[in-house]
Amino acid sequence: MNVDQFLRDPVSRRRFFAMSGVGVAGGSAAFLAACGDDDEESFAANDVEILNGALGLEFTAVAAYEAGAPFLEGELKDVGATFLAQEQEHVDGLTAAVRDLGGTAAVAKEMYDFPTLRNQRDVLRFANELENKAVAAYLDAVPKLSTGDLRRTVYTIVANEAEHISVLLGALEQPQVPQAFVTGSAS
Amino acid sequence: MSEKRLTIRDGDVDTTVIADFEATRRDAVRRGLILGGGVIAASSVPLLLRVRNAFAQSEGDAGILEAAIGLEQTAVVAYETAAKSGKLKPPVEAAARLFQKQEQEHADALVAALHDLGGTPPAAPRASDVEGLSDVRNQNDILNFAIELEKMTVVAYVDAAGKLRSPELVKTGAQIVSNEAQHLVVLREALGKDPVPGAFEAGQSEEQPAAPSGP
Numbered sequence: 372m373n374v375d376q377f378l379r380d381p382v383s384r385r386r387f388f389a390m391s392g393v394g395v396a397g398g399s400a401a402f403l404a405a406c407g408d409d410d411e412e413s414f415a416a417n418d419v420e421i422l423n424g425a426l427g428l429e430f431t432a433v434a435a436y437e438a439g440a441p442f443l444e445g446e447l448k449d450v451g452a453t454f455l456a457q458e459q460e461h462v463d464g465l466t467a468a469v470r471d472l473g474g475t476a477a478v479a480k481e482m483y484d485f486p487t488l489r490n491q492r493d494v495l496r497f498a499n500e501l502e503n504k505a506v507a508a509y510l511d512a513v514p515k516l517s518t519g520d521l522r523r524t525v526y527t528i529v530a531n532e533a534e535h536i537s538v539l540l541g542a543l544e545q546p547q548v549p550q551a552f553v554t555g556s557a558s
Numbered sequence: 559m560s561e562k563r564l565t566i567r568d569g570d571v572d573t574t575v576i577a578d579f580e581a582t583r584r585d586a587v588r589r590g591l592i593l594g595g596g597v598i599a600a601s602s603v604p605l606l607l608r609v610r611n612a613f614a615q616s617e618g619d620a621g622i623l624e625a626a627i628g629l630e631q632t633a634v635v636a637y638e639t640a641a642k643s644g645k646l647k648p649p650v651e652a653a654a655r656l657f658q659k660q661e662q663e664h665a666d667a668l669v670a671a672l673h674d675l676g677g678t679p680p681a682a683p684r685a686s687d688v689e690g691l692s693d694v695r696n697q698n699d700i701l702n703f704a705i706e707l708e709k710m711t712v713v714a715y716v717d718a719a720g721k722l723r724s725p726e727l728v729k730t731g732a733q734i735v736s737n738e739a740q741h742l743v744v745l746r747e748a749l750g751k752d753p754v755p756g757a758f759e760a761g762q763s764e765e766q767p768a769a770p771s772g773p
Contacts, residue, residue, distance in 0.1 A: 453754065454754075456757070457754070457756075457757035458757075460757035460758070461757060464757075464758070506736065509732065510729055510732050510733060511729075513719070513728055513729060513732050514725030514726070514728040514729050515725070518720075519719065519720025519721065520720065522719040522720055522728060523716050523717070523719045523720045524758070525719075525732070526715065526716045526719040526731070526732055526735055527716060527758035527759050527760045528757075528758060529732055529735075529736055530712065530735050530736050530738070530739035530759035530760075531739070531754065531756070531757055531758060531759045532736075533736035533737070533739045533740050534739045534740060534742065534743050534753065534754045534759060535754065536740070537739075537740040537743040537744065537753070538743060538753055538754060541743075541747070547740065547743065547744055548656065548657070548660070548737065548740040548741065548743075548744060550737065551659070551660035551663035551664060551734075551737055552663070552664075552667070552730070552733035552734060552737060553733050553736035553737050553740065554733060
C-alpha cells in the first residue's frame with residue numbers, strides 16, 4: 372500500500388506496529404503481573420521488557436531512514452543521514468542498557484513491511500508517523516521504568532525524537548511546534 | 559527582602575547533571591563561546607549558572623513542581639518581553655508569542671498539580687527580575703538568551719525525571735521537555751545553527767553552527 376493509505380488506515384497501522392514487536396499503549400501483561408512485587412530482579416526484568424519494546428521501534432526507525440534515503444534531496448539528504456545516525460545511537464544506548472540489566476537485547480528484524488515510498492514527501496510523512504509513535508511509546512514507558520537513570524535517559528531520547536518531528540514538520544511546511552505537551556499523536 | 563528569581567535556594571550540588579552543566583557553561587564563558595561567538599553581557603552569566611538552585615535542593619514532588627513553575631514563569635516573561643521588544647523579525651516574533659503561550663500552558667498545568675499536592679505556587683517574576691533580560695540588544699541576543707534558558711530548563715527536567723515520585727508527573731515532564739526541545743529546534747534554525755546537534759537532548763550540548771549544504 373502507499374503512504375497515504377497507510378496513514379489513513381488505523382487497522383493497517385496497528386497491525387504494522389504490532390508486527391514491529393511493540394506494545395504501544397497500556398504496557399505489557401508481564402509488567403502488570405509483576406506489579407507490586409518489591410523484588411529487584413522483577414524490576415530489572417520489567418525494565419528489560421520495556422526497553423526492548425523501545426528498541427523495536429528504534430530498529431524500525433533505522434530501517435525507515437535507510438529505506439527513505441534514496442528519495443531525499445539536497446539538505447534533506449543530510450537531515451535523513453543525521454537522523455539515521457541518531458536513531459542508531461538510540462539503538463546502541465538502549466542495547467547497552469538492556470545488557471547492563473542482565474537482559475538479552477532485541478535485534479532488528481530481517482525485513483520490514485513498509486508502505487510503498489514513492490518520493491521525498493512520502494518519506495517525510497512516514498518518518499513523521501514513526502517518530503510520533505516512538506514519542507507515544509516512550510511517554511507510556513518512562514513512568515514504568517524503575518530507576519532514575521533510565522528515566523533520565525529516556526527523557527533525553529524522547530526529547531530528541533520530538534526534535535526530529537519539528538524538523539520533519541518544517542520540511543512538510545507544517546507548524547513545527549503544534550502542541551505545548553508533545554503526545555506523539557501526529558495531527 | 560525579595561530575591562532575584564531563580565535563586566530559590568543556595569546549596570551544594572547533589573547531582574552530577576547540574577555540576578556538569580555548570581562546568582560546561584563556565585568553561586564556555588571563559589572561552590568566549592557561550593553564544594557561539596556572540597557577545598553576551600556579563601550580567602547574563604549569573605542567570606545561566608543558577609540552574610543548580612532550580613532543582614538541587616528540592617524535596618519531594620511539591621518542591622520540584624515549585625522550581626519547575628519558576629522556570630516556566632521565567633520563560634513566559636522572557637518570551638513576552640522578546641515578542642514586545644520590536645527587535646524580532648515577524649516570523650521570529652510569531653514564534654516568541656507561540657512559545658510564551660506554550661510555556662504558560664506548562665506553568666498552568668504544573669500549578670494545578672502543585673495545588674493537588676496542597677502546595678502554593680511562587681509568584682510570577684517581573685521582567686526586571688530576570689537577570690540578563692534587559693541586556694539583550696538585538697534578535698541574535700534574544701535568540702541566544704532563549705536558547706540558554708531553554709537548555710537550562712531541559713537540564714532541570716532531565717534532573718527531575720530521576721527525582722519525581724508520581725508516575726503521572728514523570729509522564730507530564732516528558733511531554734513538557736519534548737516541547738522545550740522543539741523550541742530549541744526553531745530557535746537554532748532562526749540562528750542558522752544545526753537544529754538537532756545530538757542524539758540525546760540533555761540541554762548540555764555546545765551549540766553547533768549550521769552544517770554546510772553540499773552540492
